[in-house]
Amino acid sequence: MVSAIETLGLSKQYGKHWAIRGVELVVPVGSVYGFLGPNGAGKTTTIRTLMNFIAPTRGIANVLGLDSQEQSAQIHSKVGYLTGDLEYYGNLTGRQYLAYMGNLQRQLNPRNINKLSKRLRADLNQKIGKLSRGNKQKIGLIAAFQHQPELLILDEPTSGLDPIILQVFVAMVGEHQHSGRTTFISSHILAEVEQMCDMVCFINKGRILESLTLQKLYEKSIHEFDVVLDVTANRAMLNGVRGVREVVINGNVIHCRIAGPVDNFIKAMSKQHVRSFSTRDLSLEDVFFKMYGKEAMGGV
Amino acid sequence: MFNSIVSKTLYDKRAMILAWSLGVFALNLFVVVLFAEFGRNSALQEQYRSLPASLQAFTGSLGIDTISRYLSSLLYFNNATMLLWIMAIGYGVNAIVGEEERGTLETTLATRVSKMRFYSQKLAAGMIIFAIVNIVGLIAIWIGLALISESMDPIRLLQATLMLWIYTALLGVFALAVGAATGRKSLTIGITTVTIAIMLIVYTFSQSVSWMKGFELITWNYYYAHPQTVINGLNFTDLAVLVGSIVAIYGLGYILFKARDIHN
Numbered sequence: 001m002v003s004a005i006e007t008l009g010l011s012k013q014y015g016k017h018w019a020i021r022g023v024e025l026v027v028p029v030g031s032v033y034g035f036l037g038p039n040g041a042g043k044t045t046t047i048r049t050l051m052n053f054i055a056p057t058r059g060i061a062n063v064l065g066l067d068s069q070e071q072s073a074q075i076h077s078k079v080g081y082l083t084g085d086l087e088y089y090g091n092l093t094g095r096q097y098l099a100y101m102g103n104l105q106r107q108l109n110p111r112n113i114n115k116l117s118k119r120l121r122a123d124l125n126q127k128i129g130k131l132s133r134g135n136k137q138k139i140g141l142i143a144a145f146q147h148q149p150e151l152l153i154l155d156e157p158t159s160g161l162d163p164i165i166l167q168v169f170v171a172m173v174g175e176h177q178h179s180g181r182t183t184f185i186s187s188h189i190l191a192e193v194e195q196m197c198d199m200v201c202f203i204n205k206g207r208i209l210e211s212l213t214l215q216k217l218y219e220k221s222i223h224e225f226d227v228v229l230d231v232t233a234n235r236a237m238l239n240g241v242r243g244v245r246e247v248v249i250n251g252n253v254i255h256c257r258i259a260g261p262v263d264n265f266i267k268a269m270s271k272q273h274v275r276s277f278s279t280r281d282l283s284l285e286d287v288f289f290k291m292y293g294k295e296a297m298g299g300v
Numbered sequence: 301m302f303n304s305i306v307s308k309t310l311y312d313k314r315a316m317i318l319a320w321s322l323g324v325f326a327l328n329l330f331v332v333v334l335f336a337e338f339g340r341n342s343a344l345q346e347q348y349r350s351l352p353a354s355l356q357a358f359t360g361s362l363g364i365d366t367i368s369r370y371l372s373s374l375l376y377f378n379n380a381t382m383l384l385w386i387m388a389i390g391y392g393v394n395a396i397v398g399e400e401e402r403g404t405l406e407t408t409l410a411t412r413v414s415k416m417r418f419y420s421q422k423l424a425a426g427m428i429i430f431a432i433v434n435i436v437g438l439i440a441i442w443i444g445l446a447l448i449s450e451s452m453d454p455i456r457l458l459q460a461t462l463m464l465w466i467y468t469a470l471l472g473v474f475a476l477a478v479g480a481a482t483g484r485k486s487l488t489i490g491i492t493t494v495t496i497a498i499m500l501i502v503y504t505f506s507q508s509v510s511w512m513k514g515f516e517l518i519t520w521n522y523y524y525a526h527p528q529t530v531i532n533g534l535n536f537t538d539l540a541v542l543v544g545s546i547v548a549i550y551g552l553g554y555i556l557f558k559a560r561d562i563h564n
Binding site for chain 1: 301305308312402403404406407411412414417559561564
């Protein structure tokens with residue numbers, strides 16, 4: 001098996017509206033694959049189709065070499081699944097819920113549950129209904145990871161997690177990959193995906209825009225900088241810097257965008273007396289607009 | 301703690317089981333004990349007999365002069381049945397649609413549990429719940445009979461309770477199947493109650509309205525009520541019709557459940 005997930009012309013239509021159309025995905029085994037798109041792009045529809053919660057109008061999906069529609073129970077036994085808005089049984093404690101889910105999976109691993117709960121600082125003795133969104137999400141993460149699945153399918157898994165737990169989660173995904181397993185993770189936050197994934201795929205308006213390696217993404221990506229110098233800035237300071245776009249110089253402030261690797265720009269700035277240096281994460285919509293233009297945004 | 305959907309459902313429904321058991325126990329006991337007032341009161345007997353046939357049809361047209369007729373009319377035809385209808389429909393409506401609306405259906409189906417397993421185990425849990433409540437009702441009847449020093453053939457009572465359990469299960473599986481097929485609570489409640497109300501009306505009036513004669517054969521009420529199991533014992537043909545209906549509705553519900561999307 002070469003691909004953990006493979007879809008061919010996957011489409012889902014609601015009335016006259018196509019939620020996804022002709023989605024082609026090839027997720028290699030052992031990869032951390034980022035599935036990026038703004039809200040409403042079709043990420044969740046694609047994932048729900050992979051999980052056979054909804055049937056595609058057209059096309060096919062294979063997960064771990066199995067047909068997503070005909071062999072979904074087999075697929076689910078090998079998959080850890082989590083969504084940002086997953087609903088839990090609020091009347092159960094975290095421990096009861098995890099035991100129940102583990103029993104349904106027939107792969108209950110109490111040792112692993114304890115290990116993961118310590119790592120994520122999850123309280124398993126509280127009723128889930130009384131937990132905050134972030135703490136519920138920790139229970140969901142433990143449920144997804146506890147049986148050491150071959151494939152993790154995570155739809156916006158970081159929603160509600162604080163920055164420290166987010167880093168624990170990033171490390172867990174890394175360990176999962178080092179053991180030769182696959183992670184398919186959807187997000188609308190580019191920085192998160194950059195941190196975890198080795199491949200990314202962009203989806204918008206239900207269509208796949210591009211699938212590329214992280215290296216290629218860096219080459220194509222655009223970063224925005226504001227640099228305040230001790231002296232009056234001038235255009236010559238950026239001579240020889242590759243990928244400079246949209247430079248605005250205002251007194252001792254340089255505002256610019258760099259397409260591709262920023263190493264060159266950082267080195268050029270380090271030759272100056274820099275008072276402050278800031279970079280701003282572009283929203284995914286901005287990134288899409290800059291990378292793929294107006295057409296990809298559906299004329300927005 | 302829970303290793304199946306059945307055990308989890310029974311745990312979730314423990315308050316419902318207790319409440320319905322207490323309700324049915326109290327109702328059955330009350331109705332049986334009142335036989336001393338109704339069944340042995342000749343003036344009341346006379347009044348009952350003077351009612352038009354169409355009104356007598358509402359109690360199965362059996363009369364209330366002997367304990368078996370009285371129980372058949374007032375419990376197995378009317379009160380207990382009505383109460384159990386509500387329980388069965390309530391359970392059936394919530395079993396799948398309730399979980400779907402809360403989002404926990406998707407959570408469960410994300411494990412290796414198939415739609416078939418989920419659907420079947422919800423039905424199994426329902427059958428257990430209906431059996432518990434029916435057995436509690438039977439115990440109440442026996443206690444009531446002892447209190448008023450009446451006796452009845454225990455086999456007949458067991459057979460009548462079996463029929464009532466199957467009938468309750470039929471209504472429950474109908475609501476469950478409609479919920480599985482539609483995934484919408486209000487639609488499920490609407491379809492289920494309208495269907496059951498139409499069947500009740502058709503069955504009741506076909507007893508007394510001449511042009512409706514024969515229509516009762518298309519209602520489940522007929523196959524449950526007409527054998528008068530408390531008096532005549534089990535009629536296996538009628539039992540087979542009810543069990544067959546359960547199997548057919550269950551199968552159709554599953555086909556539609558499998559074919560449709562899960563709402564989120």
